[in-house]
Amino acid sequence: MTTNKHSLLDPNRLFPADSASREIAIQLYNTIKDRPIISPHGHTDPSWFANNECFTDATKLLLVPDHYLFRMLYSQGISMSSLGVPRVDGGAVETDMRKIWHCLAENYHLFRGTPSSMWMDHVFYEVFGLNELFSPATADSFYDHISAQLQTDAYRPRALLDRFNIELIATTEGAIDELPHHRAIAGTEWAKRVITTFRPDDAIDPSREDFIDNVARLGELTGEDTTTWTGYLDAMRARRATFREHGATATDHGHPTAATADLSRSECEALFSKCLSGHSTAAEQELFRAQMLTEMAGMSLEDGMVMQIHAGARRNVNQQVFEQFGRDKGADVPSSTNYLDGLIPLLNKYGNETKLNIILFTLDETTYSRELAPLAGHFPCLKLGPPWWFHDSPEGMLRFRQQATESAGFYNTVGFNDDTRAFLSIPARHDVARRMDCRFLATLVAEGRLRLHEAEELAPALAYDFAKQGYKLS
Amino acid sequence: MTTNKHSLLDPNRLFPADSASREIAIQLYNTIKDRPIISPHGHTDPSWFANNECFTDATKLLLVPDHYLFRMLYSQGISMSSLGVPRVDGGAVETDMRKIWHCLAENYHLFRGTPSSMWMDHVFYEVFGLNELFSPATADSFYDHISAQLQTDAYRPRALLDRFNIELIATTEGAIDELPHHRAIAGTEWAKRVITTFRPDDAIDPSREDFIDNVARLGELTGEDTTTWTGYLDAMRARRATFREHGATATDHGHPTAATADLSRSECEALFSKCLSGHSTAAEQELFRAQMLTEMAGMSLEDGMVMQIHAGARRNVNQQVFEQFGRDKGADVPSSTNYLDGLIPLLNKYGNETKLNIILFTLDETTYSRELAPLAGHFPCLKLGPPWWFHDSPEGMLRFRQQATESAGFYNTVGFNDDTRAFLSIPARHDVARRMDCRFLATLVAEGRLRLHEAEELAPALAYDFAKQGYKLS
Amino acid sequence: MTTNKHSLLDPNRLFPADSASREIAIQLYNTIKDRPIISPHGHTDPSWFANNECFTDATKLLLVPDHYLFRMLYSQGISMSSLGVPRVDGGAVETDMRKIWHCLAENYHLFRGTPSSMWMDHVFYEVFGLNELFSPATADSFYDHISAQLQTDAYRPRALLDRFNIELIATTEGAIDELPHHRAIAGTEWAKRVITTFRPDDAIDPSREDFIDNVARLGELTGEDTTTWTGYLDAMRARRATFREHGATATDHGHPTAATADLSRSECEALFSKCLSGHSTAAEQELFRAQMLTEMAGMSLEDGMVMQIHAGARRNVNQQVFEQFGRDKGADVPSSTNYLDGLIPLLNKYGNETKLNIILFTLDETTYSRELAPLAGHFPCLKLGPPWWFHDSPEGMLRFRQQATESAGFYNTVGFNDDTRAFLSIPARHDVARRMDCRFLATLVAEGRLRLHEAEELAPALAYDFAKQGYKLS
Structure with a gap:
């Protein structure tokens, strides 16, 4: 059965059905659909771009x-x-x-x-x-x-980067990753286009079975004594510097909650020792992760790296699937997340720093209007990441704009993240985001809530500029 | 004052106002509006259908x-x-x-x-x-x-079943109900059309004032020794079998929370004894209910009955009204409900059973996108029931589809439940659901997010097929 | 650059884009846009109206x-x-x-x-x-x-009251305010138009640094012995009476949570002493605030004042800004709020009083459909205030109507509050509310969910009558 092109992919998909809004959406979309793609956070495999082998x-x-x-x-x-x-x-x-x-x-x-x-x-x-x-x-x-x-x-990874008009793509690597693929392209034109991101969860989360080994490896990689709190922090600093050499402008932190802490140095030392002993409780592990978010914010203030917090995923909740097939097999579920109480210790310490950039992500949509937009609409260090994971969808994007914009505005957001390991879907995902943002803007214009020239300025900002600025890529 | 028909009941009510979507909605609705009604969960009085007396x-x-x-x-x-x-x-x-x-x-x-x-x-x-x-x-x-x-x-109950085109209706009876009305129609053609549902809350919830009596009665009815944990479970099994003889394909569980538990046998025995003693604490009562959800899931796996969980209603919260007028007088209020933590014990035990069917209902709409759709979009045993009670309304239905579909899809849902004791409103309620589902599908088609032929397949599935399949009625 | 009028302020702003709904919205709006403004809750400065000096x-x-x-x-x-x-x-x-x-x-x-x-x-x-x-x-x-x-x-405060067509405006004063500006206009025609509201948080919240002083001052102002629980309550009664002399028909209570309590007299006395000692814990302070909501409800039953509860704002969360610039500098964030558990003690005592009027406000939008609408749709004493603060916006207003109406109806709501200290924005804020309500009604009419004559009755009720009735201003 051959069907006509229209039924395969509607050229006006995702735009509002009513003709007044739709025409404005089309008009806005046409001005931005061919902008290059900035992909500042994702999980593609850097070996693809280093080796450029066929899939x-x-x-x-x-x-x-x-x-x-x-x-x-x-x-x-x-x-x-x-x-x-x-x-x-x-x-x-x-x-x-x-x-x-x-x-x-x-x-x-x-x-x-x-x-x-x-x-x-x-x-x-x-x-x-x-x-x-x-x-x-x-x-x-x-x-x-x-x-x-x-x-x-034409379908090799680098050719697809060109064809997809991807100006820049960030991969994500752990604290003890030696970055072999980024090293392989270092010094080439590709190194400016394929950068890494520092995601140290593996050496920060004491609930992981490999935490102690990872902290030890962190010491080996950096020459620091990671059996001490100071050495551990210095090792983190060293790895951040190495990641920056490979283009990283950002760190990323995937934590089960948004808890932060601001402990005294002696408390930190004792807690770190406990975690390294392998006998820490769940509460101590949570407190350690919380303290480390504050430490990472402090280091971001030192080295200028943008800090991303992805909080609230309960991962691998299907025990049998985890035992048989391992991590990240689709058994992840969002959980209710309290950003307000969670972030206060960090914000009390660094919240008013205008040079600090923290991007918040949530899987709990109730926090958009209740906590995240009010927080981002006040604290200079905070910006809101785009809808994440289960909410990276047309309805999810609409809810984000509808619920966050009125308190946080557009200018406290950072454009789109595809956050994907599915390389070939990157253009599709950015296209959905661009269409949905144009749709949202078009509705505001059609309803007299935004002027057309304002929407025309915002459309490219949401599609391109905010990602570059928000991740310090410009 | 006589008004024209249109102002009494708009033939296009509930369809989108914009003409593009509206025409598709009308087109879809016309293909399904005359489908028979499947009413797999509700609270009509079985005596109506057994006795067929005039109201x-x-x-x-x-x-x-x-x-x-x-x-x-x-x-x-x-x-x-x-x-x-x-x-x-x-x-x-x-x-x-x-x-x-x-x-x-x-x-x-x-x-x-x-x-x-x-x-x-x-x-x-x-x-x-x-x-x-x-x-x-x-x-x-x-x-x-x-x-x-x-x-x-023409207005006797059975005539109305015909006129309303109700192919099947399930009533709901407690664990110690002797099913006199279902017995009265046993063996007749009506027994296939009017079936019961096993709702054992009265003999499962130790916080009820009549729990101990009900457990004793359960023993009398089944000949089991319900003073022992094993005898109690066997009595439940026996009653499930009796209900199945009267057409039941499903059980139903109305619990204040979604908590489940997976205790050892000795823990269960001790807990059951405590509850039967009449001196159980609120926490023990909650734990007992939690354990019984897991037991009921295990029995469903044995006997094939579909399990419904209606969690999160705080019932009879108006003390004065409860004392003067008794239960179920409109003083029921939804409460914040944690499905993720609640269900994990049950899911760890049975979550991967492809032959188990658990239908989840919620009164906390925040769980649609945060917990329920992600859970149903992974665990083989889970499906999502339609919007319930306060949310069984046009806006409630729209929110359900908008918030659940992108993670759970349509095929992890089970059609509509009217859940009503208001017999004459059954056609109205199904009609609202059908209109709202056609409206949702039409919007997706108008916005190029679903193809028309896909919507044409989904409309009858949502209106009829999914209810039959989801409740094993086919 | 001069632009045409249209681009400055769209005459049809906020109405739906589709022409069918839009025309109905315009038609409804035209019937109510010129109604006088009732501003029953806000924070304008009464000295403006007393002194009538130029800004x-x-x-x-x-x-x-x-x-x-x-x-x-x-x-x-x-x-x-x-x-x-x-x-x-x-x-x-x-x-x-x-x-x-x-x-x-x-x-x-x-x-x-x-x-x-x-x-x-x-x-x-x-x-x-x-x-x-x-x-x-x-x-x-x-x-x-x-x-x-x-x-x-033409721009003096009183001239603007006329020009803005403000029939009545309520200011908000603390328990120990001597109401100098309201005294200044007492007996004049302005006293009927500019009234006060009794907001006793300053003498009710023991977590405030000035609580003990304020309670002492309360005693001085009233001649009551506010070192005793009975004297303290009588002082509150006296101040309520004084406020009523200056037009007040309502009290207002801004509490961090919705907790209420119903303690015995001896418990109240002990708790009050503890709070007056300056050594109360956070939990005792919370319990005292909770008890005082129930006391205030009891006094409202005595004196007929409408009681407003604004719960759930976490105020002044930016410690540095608070220390440098003081209270109310934009560092306020909504928090998750549990109305159901919070209000039960008060409702068990007074919930069925048909002469008691409590208006509930929330910053946690998840409570609209889950708790507030079901509560207001049952308890005679409860009504719902309009969307508050961060949610006093087009999308926020739409969510309120969409999520609260189906369980609470329109008639358990109380019109609009501008709740503002920005005097010149009052017409704008009421206009937004009127437009959004007409839009919501128009959508219901266009979708056959409400008849036009019903919408025509509701539009002026939402714009004007409900505020007068809900605050007993008629």
Whole structure:
């Protein structure tokens, strides 16, 4: 079945249905749709850009690494093994990539109304130029077409960076990562385009099974004595400097809560020792993470790195899936998050620093209007990140703008983050964000709440400038 | 005053105002508006269908049992007694049904903008064919017309089941209910159409004043020794089997929180003894309810019954009204509910069972996008029930779809529940749900977020198929 | 640059973009836009109306007292001192009012999409008749024009009350305020138009540094022995009586939480002594505030005053700003608020009193549909105040109606409060509320959820009547 182009990808998708707003949205969108992409926070694999090797096939590229896709399939009774997700124990899982691809095609209706289908459709029809609907009937031809194109030079990672008009992309690496792929491109033109981000959770979160080893490794990497509090902090400073050498302008912190703390030096020393002993309680681990957010803010004030806080994800909540398949397999759930009480210790110490830049993300949408926008609309150091993870979707984006703008304004936000490991979906994700922002602006204009020339200034700011400024990339 | 039909009941009510979306909504609605009604969860009285006697009058049928109506009247200073609500002490209350009906007419404006007026209007103009606006001026003629019609065969309960095109309706009975009305129709064609649901709260919730008696009665009914934990569980199993003989495919659990537990056998035995002693603390009662949700999930896995969890209602919060008029008099208020922490013990035990079906309901709308949709979008055993109680309304339905769909999709939902004891409002309630779902789908189509043929497949699924599948009725 | 009138202030601003709803909104708005303004709760300075002196200049009138404006400027790194906000230590701050005005002009884009720009634009173009866009280029001419007009009789406070069509305005004074300005107008025609409100937080909240002094002063003012619990309560009664002599029909209570309590007399006496000792704990202070809400409800039942509860603001959370610039400098943040558990003690005592009027306000929007509307839709003593503070905005108003109406109806609400100290913005704020309510009603009509004649009755009720009735002003 061949369908007309319109039904594959509506050129006016996501714009309001009423014609008055829609026309303004189209007009705004046309002025910004071709702006370069700034991707200041994400999880693509830097080896792709360092090695520039061809991707292998449709399934391995598009399905296996995408926990949005397999979480939904899993929710309908399809096993992880049958989707080729590797087992921790190395046990057998499905290896027939074409068969897995068919499973996706047979269940593609599950994604109706979700952003995954919008992203995948964009990949199919825009990136690969397919011109039929994805279905069990077309699964083979899609698989063959995509896998064949992936072997061509035009679909190598660097060529795609060009084609996607990605001006800059930041990857994310842990505190003890030696940055081999960023080292490989150091000194080349690519080093300005592919930068790293310092995400030290692995050496900050004492609840991790590998925390003690990671702190030891941190010492080895930096030559600091990380068995002492001072040495540990200096090792962090050293690693931040190394990351900056590889382009990093930001740190990132994924914590289960937004708790911060401001302990005395002796309290810090005792707490750090306890955590290193391997006998810390959950409350001590939480307090240590809390203290470290404040320490990281202090270091950001020293070295100018932008600090991102991604708080409130309860990760790997499915014990059986965690034991069999490991971390990050779609069993992550947002939790109620208290930013106000959480952030006060940090804000009391650094909240009025105009040179400090902290970007807040939330998975608890109730905090947009209740806590985050009022906080960002007052404290000089705070800005709001875009809707994150489960809320990185048309309705989620609309709720963010509707609930945050009136107290925080637009100028306390930092543009869009794709936050993805699904490289081919990056243009789709930025396009959704650009369309939704133009839609929001267009509605304000159509309702006489914003002047057209103001919307025309804001559209490129939201699509491009704020990301560069907010992450100090300009 | 006679008004034209349009002002009585807009044929395009609830559809979006803009013409592009509206036309699609109408088109979708026309394909599903005449589908039979599946009512898999509700509180109609099974004696109606067993005895098929005429209802008596407008007030007793439409007002007295409807706590949505008298809660609002009460909020404006109208006493329960004057509305004919029976007192616990048998004291005098208003018995002039016509006078009570007039009180409703004089205060009918209070319901503007609420679903009650939409449901009542549907009953007036569609079910009873009235053709004037309800007002003090027409109250008498409405009362006479309705009361007269109720004496005709066309308005007997079974005739209305036919006229309303209700294919199946489930009532809800407690653990110690002997199901006399379901027994009365056993073996007849009606037994396939009117089924029961197992709601064992009365023998599970130790905070009830009648818990100990109910557990004893449970033993008598089943011949099990319900003074022991094992006997108690076996008695539950026996009653589940009896309910299944009367058509039940589901259990239902109305708990104040979503807490679950997974205690050892000896802990369970000790806790059960404590609860039976009549000296349990509130925390022990909560823990017992929590443990019983997990036990019920285990039994569902054994016997295949679908498990519904209705969590988060704080019931009978008005102490004076409770003392004078008893339970369920409109003094129920939703409370903040933590599904994530609550459900983890149960999910750790059974969450990955693909043959287990748990349907979650909430009164805390903040959990749609933060907890429920992410949970249902991962765990194979979980599905989301429709908006419940205070949120079973046009705006409530819209928020549910807008907030749950992007993470859970449509296919982790189970269609509509009317959940009502107001029999005559059942068509109105399903019609509102169908219109709102068509509206939501139409908006997605108009905005290029869903293809028309996909919406055409989803509309009947949401209106009919998902309820049958989700409750194993097919 | 002169622009046409349309781009300065869209006559159809805030109405829905689609023409069907928009036309109904315009039609409704035209019937109520010229109704007099009832301002039953706010913070204007009564000396303005008593003395009727000219305001001095644009900056001192429009910017310095408006924490909405300087909080946003501060969030972007502009210091309080440079905005002329007085320091606690009397240290130097910017005194060049024209320079501060320029700072506002240069940063006016920050307010795009916020209600502040809508209010300011209304002041510029409607109140002062300016006909250019506000910008750095026009800042001087705006400043000169406004400052000059302020020196004319037409811009004196009383003339503005007339011009703004303000039928009645309530100011807000503390428990130990001697009401000099209200005394000054006593017996004149202005006393009926400018009334006070009793806000006793200063003598009720033991966490305040001046609590003990204030309680002592309360004794002096009333001749009661406020070192005893009984004398303290009698002093409150006396002050309520004095406030009523100056027009007050309402009390107001700004508490950090919605907690209420119902302690025994001996517990109250002990708690009061502890609080007066200066050694109370935070928990005891909270309990005292909680008990006092119940006491105040009891007094309202005695004297008929309407009781307002503004719960959930965490005030002055920026420690450094508080130390340098004092209270109420924009560092206030909403917090998660539990009305259900909080109010139960009070409701168990007085909830069913049909002569008691308690108006609830919230900064936690999640409580609209979860707690507040269900409570107000049952308890005779409860009504819902309009969206407050951060939520007093177009989107905030829409969320309030969308989330509260279906459970509470319209008739359990009390119209609009401007709640402002920015006198010149009062017409703008009421106009926004009137437009948004007409918009909400129009959408219901366009979607067949409300009849036009019902909307035509509701529009003036929401704009005018409900405020008079809800505050017993009629």
